[in-house]
Amino acid sequence: MIGERWTAYWFVLPGTVLLAAILGFPAIASILESFGLQGGAGPAGGYAALLSDAQFLTASFNTALFVVCVVTLHIILGLAVALLLNSQIRHLWFFRVVAILPWTVPDVIGGLIFRFMLDPLSGGVNALAIRLQLMQQPYDWLGDPDWAMVSVIMAETWRGYPYPMLILLAGLQAIPKEQYEAAAIDGAGAWATFTNVTLPSLMPMILIAVVLDVIWQCRLFGMIYGMTNGGPGDATQNLSLFVYRQYFQFFETSYAASAAVVLAAVLLAVAVPYIRATLREKD
Amino acid sequence: MIGRLKTYAKLGTALLFTAAMSVSQQAFAEQVTITYSDWQLAQEGWGKSLRTAIGEFEAKNPGIKVVTEPVQLGQRDVRFTTAIRAGRGPDVFALDANPVRQYISEGWVLGLSRFAEAQDSAFFDDFYDTSLAPVTVDGTVYGVPMNTVAMGLVYNRKKFEAAGLSGPATSWAEFSAHADALTDAGAGQWATTLVLAPAGFDLRVPSIFHSFGASFLTSDWSASALDTPEMKAAFTYVVDLIKSGAVPPGVTQVDANGARRLLANGQIAMTIGTTWTIPEVSTMNPNLDGWNVLRIAALPTDGGRKISPHTTLYQKSLFINANTKHPEAAWALVNFLTERAQMERWFDDNNMLSSRRSVNETYGPIQESPFASVVSQEIQHGTFLPLIPEWPRILDTFRQNLQDAVTGTKTADQALADAHRETNAILKASGN
Amino acid sequence: MQHRRGFWLFVGTALLIMAAYNLTPFFWMISSSFKTDIEVTSYPATLLPQAFTTAAYARIWDQEGFVLYFINSIKVSGGTAVLSAAVGIFAAYGFSRFRFQGRTALMAMLLITQMLPGVLLVGPYFKMLSLVDLYDTHLGLILAQTSITLPFTVWMLKGYIDTIPVEIDQAAMMDGATRFQSLIHCVFPNVLPGLVATTVFSFLLAWGDLLWALCLITTPEKQTMTLGITNLVGQFRVLWSDIMAATVIGCAIPAVFYLMLQRYLITGVAGAAVKG
Numbered sequence: 007m008i009g010e011r012w013t014a015y016w017f018v019l020p021g022t023v024l025l026a027a028i029l030g031f032p033a034i035a036s037i038l039e040s041f042g043l044q045g046g047a048g049p050a051g052g053y054a055a056l057l058s059d060a061q062f063l064t065a066s067f068n069t070a071l072f073v074v075c076v077v078t079l080h081i082i083l084g085l086a087v088a089l090l091l092n093s094q095i096r097h098l099w100f101f102r103v104v105a106i107l108p109w110t111v112p113d114v115i116g117g118l119i120f121r122f123m124l125d126p127l128s129g130g131v132n133a134l135a136i137r138l139q140l141m142q143q144p145y146d147w148l149g150d151p152d153w154a155m156v157s158v159i160m161a162e163t164w165r166g167y168p169y170p171m172l173i174l175l176a177g178l179q180a181i182p183k184e185q186y187e188a189a190a191i192d193g194a195g196a197w198a199t200f201t202n203v204t205l206p207s208l209m210p211m212i213l214i215a216v217v218l219d220v221i222w223q224c225r226l227f228g229m230i231y232g233m234t235n236g237g238p239g240d241a242t243q244n245l246s247l248f249v250y251r252q253y254f255q256f257f258e259t260s261y262a263a264s265a266a267v268v269l270a271a272v273l274l275a276v277a278v279p280y281i282r283a284t285l286r287e288k289d
Numbered sequence: 290m291i292g293r294l295k296t297y298a299k300l301g302t303a304l305l306f307t308a309a310m311s312v313s314q315q316a317f318a319e320q321v322t323i324t325y326s327d328w329q330l331a332q333e334g335w336g337k338s339l340r341t342a343i344g345e346f347e348a349k350n351p352g353i354k355v356v357t358e359p360v361q362l363g364q365r366d367v368r369f370t371t372a373i374r375a376g377r378g379p380d381v382f383a384l385d386a387n388p389v390r391q392y393i394s395e396g397w398v399l400g401l402s403r404f405a406e407a408q409d410s411a412f413f414d415d416f417y418d419t420s421l422a423p424v425t426v427d428g429t430v431y432g433v434p435m436n437t438v439a440m441g442l443v444y445n446r447k448k449f450e451a452a453g454l455s456g457p458a459t460s461w462a463e464f465s466a467h468a469d470a471l472t473d474a475g476a477g478q479w480a481t482t483l484v485l486a487p488a489g490f491d492l493r494v495p496s497i498f499h500s501f502g503a504s505f506l507t508s509d510w511s512a513s514a515l516d517t518p519e520m521k522a523a524f525t526y527v528v529d530l531i532k533s534g535a536v537p538p539g540v541t542q543v544d545a546n547g548a549r550r551l552l553a554n555g556q557i558a559m560t561i562g563t564t565w566t567i568p569e570v571s572t573m574n575p576n577l578d579g580w581n582v583l584r585i586a587a588l589p590t591d592g593g594r595k596i597s598p599h600t601t602l603y604q605k606s607l608f609i610n611a612n613t614k615h616p617e618a619a620w621a622l623v624n625f626l627t628e629r630a631q632m633e634r635w636f637d638d639n640n641m642l643s644s645r646r647s648v649n650e651t652y653g654p655i656q657e658s659p660f661a662s663v664v665s666q667e668i669q670h671g672t673f674l675p676l677i678p679e680w681p682r683i684l685d686t687f688r689q690n691l692q693d694a695v696t697g698t699k700t701a702d703q704a705l706a707d708a709h710r711e712t713n714a715i716l717k718a719s720g721n
Numbered sequence: 722m723q724h725r726r727g728f729w730l731f732v733g734t735a736l737l738i739m740a741a742y743n744l745t746p747f748f749w750m751i752s753s754s755f756k757t758d759i760e761v762t763s764y765p766a767t768l769l770p771q772a773f774t775t776a777a778y779a780r781i782w783d784q785e786g787f788v789l790y791f792i793n794s795i796k797v798s799g800g801t802a803v804l805s806a807a808v809g810i811f812a813a814y815g816f817s818r819f820r821f822q823g824r825t826a827l828m829a830m831l832l833i834t835q836m837l838p839g840v841l842l843v844g845p846y847f848k849m850l851s852l853v854d855l856y857d858t859h860l861g862l863i864l865a866q867t868s869i870t871l872p873f874t875v876w877m878l879k880g881y882i883d884t885i886p887v888e889i890d891q892a893a894m895m896d897g898a899t900r901f902q903s904l905i906h907c908v909f910p911n912v913l914p915g916l917v918a919t920t921v922f923s924f925l926l927a928w929g930d931l932l933w934a935l936c937l938i939t940t941p942e943k944q945t946m947t948l949g950i951t952n953l954v955g956q957f958r959v960l961w962s963d964i965m966a967a968t969v970i971g972c973a974i975p976a977v978f979y980l981m982l983q984r985y986l987i988t989g990v991a992g993a994a995v996k997g
Contacts, residue, residue, distance in 0.1 A: 013900055016815075017812060017819070017900075018811070018812045020812070021809060021875060022812070025872065028846070028868040029842065029868050032849070036841040039841070061689075087739055090735050095736065099980065101740060102986070105739060107744070108743050109925055110975045111972055113929050118951075119968065122753075126539035127762075129766060130766060130768065148539070149542065149696060150696065151696055151698055173918055176917065176918040177881070179914040180881060180911075180915070211881075214880045225838055235486065237542070238695070241696075250838075253841065254370065255366065255682075257395070257678065266840070266841050270836035277832060278829070281829050285825050331952055361951060361952050367936065368935055370844075374844055375844065375848040376851060550959075554759065573758070
């Protein structure tokens, strides 16, 4: 097949060109901006300043903590629910729709709603806890730096887990039934079938789900913006919020771009081994 | 001969046609469309007043059509800066005092002195000098002030009477005593709340610091003044007030809206606010009977001394986008919306004071209002927050450190010292 | 496969727990959307509305122009989902079935484009749109959303296509089918579950976007739903019951779409492979 070499490019061309046309100029402009080449603090001044910026360091730590917790919970919950939904139980359509519902809440709005639920006075969480006599006084969840972080992680776990769940559910559908039948004939139990058949076949999709979710959670903005706006203090401020504030509230465009490029570089360093592993051929 | 006539006729028709074309083109050029964006358009009451005013403006100026673009306050700068950087954006827009210096220093707004002078050499004389300060750089005026108000203490008379108090405190020590008398946490009653979330922090909490005689920056805005004894006293007072339990739980998330809601629901007895607080709180809960129950007083001061300035000023001004293609039409709109007659109606509709001295000093309803008379007195004791491009960043650093002291992440002393150090670092980095 | 009754009991209970977990915040949303403005912020909070009112829904329906915002959002989200699925499946097929120069680099590049936050990209993108006069249009917004969803779509779809045995296309091509035909007739039906997952993903991403819609759309009549809801958090009043009511409807729309799509999630590979 002589033409095959070029056929490949025809398939990938439209997508690549579309992306380059839309994002090419903005991406180059932001990277130039980060070096202060469009006016501003002079070449690379922003990068040096970042290292001594306590807020930036806190935001980096918060981002790392947040992403690790959220992605872990997402994959565990997502896999569990995907497995449940892969069964042939009655009224499955109902559970399938319910399973996706949290994800239909736009993330900024999700943040607002969780803020409202956790409101010490008019929120449902305290109202329920007091009614069940779990506590006497309303507690200010989002006013405590540690609880605020836990709350943001819980909220994003709730809203975002249908995403890996759906990736994995579709992945489960692709595992040929013959493999299960073969395992059944060998007399494998449920757990053995899961570890020997399901998990290995699903591994590529799990890897993809992890990579995509990590990128996704690193960029997360709306949920935290709507829920705590980074507070109390800077306890829940992540890098996206940091960049947003520098850019739009403080008009420090070059500095914001430097922070964003650092985030991108770190993300790249973390993601490349995963991308390689995902692309590695089985043969 | 006939051929010649025909030629003339043709020529004539062509000329006529061209003339008609140019006339119609001119008519087309006379009908201009300008866009007006204002966060108050997104608000029910204010939006209605603005749209009525704009309707009147269009009726008076048949050649100009105004398209309104509501935007939420918190999203305003995101939308404006993105559009203006790309050479677009609304022709006329409203800003509060906070971001004005950035817009001017980035060259995003037109200097208005030439329009004003062409119209009336004394155009700006009617405006308070205080109001012109934020919109003036190097002698050029960049915006026309519309409303100026000072912050005061809005209190619920009934709650004060029920607690056996004759009126609001004049010193912060007395305020603390009142706070004890007005708080009954078990019954869901608290004395007050403070706005510690970003939306509304700028006007309200800094007023307390001003009323202790403290400033955020040195008088030339070149260095932090957060290490003064007045600032330390004020900072400790605020942190202690919150820790004393005089405010409902959740204070770090309370924004200006949240504070008004607590006042409307009768959960708190007083809060820092101004003339607009009265209509807003009254609409939130009609059962409160806000126009009769609420009153405004000057803020307490440290030891009840006469301190000036002791409060913070809010101002809304109108600006013309430097990218506009119709500066004359834009000016006509700015001029119309800030005219005396409009400002009087603005008070009738929204209980808001004008930036024009003549309106506040001679308009009957303002003189008779128990709210406006107090606030217009307070304008002369008010100050704007520092008018430098670094200010939003400095204010937010300060706010976050204050929150850290409130949540106990840092001690009050440590938080203030950190804010002081970080403020100086910000000012140093920008080369001031 | 035969399972014991205990197994079904376990699965059923677990699914019910999942449903309770997912629906609790919705319970609060729906309950709040039927409360009056004062009750919704009262203390102590009520779990169910004391004075049941549909005023919030009425306001959303007639005053705020939400019907229009919902239609705009469906347009933008639908456009994004269709565009990224259509372009994405070709690219994914190319990346999955061919080994060509620059393949890994291109795949990595796709993800790298997603590492810069939108905050930085939106400004220059606005400039571009302004040059070609696409700013303040839904098309401009759809293209922006597609630039975010497309890389994710390609990665996800490539993962699914990888699981379909190459023998299926080879068999088709032996019978004289072109690459394109084998994609449409052999790969497409088998990759339907994955396609549903990616379409839902793209749709919901565009559905929940705030930043791009905020910056690119200025005409109020072209606003999207998410932007409309955040506008209810005003300078002077947060209309909690209205926010809740709009969110409830805002969630119901994609849920209905998904309800229609979800049966394609079970078109398993094995069944189609037998046919092939």
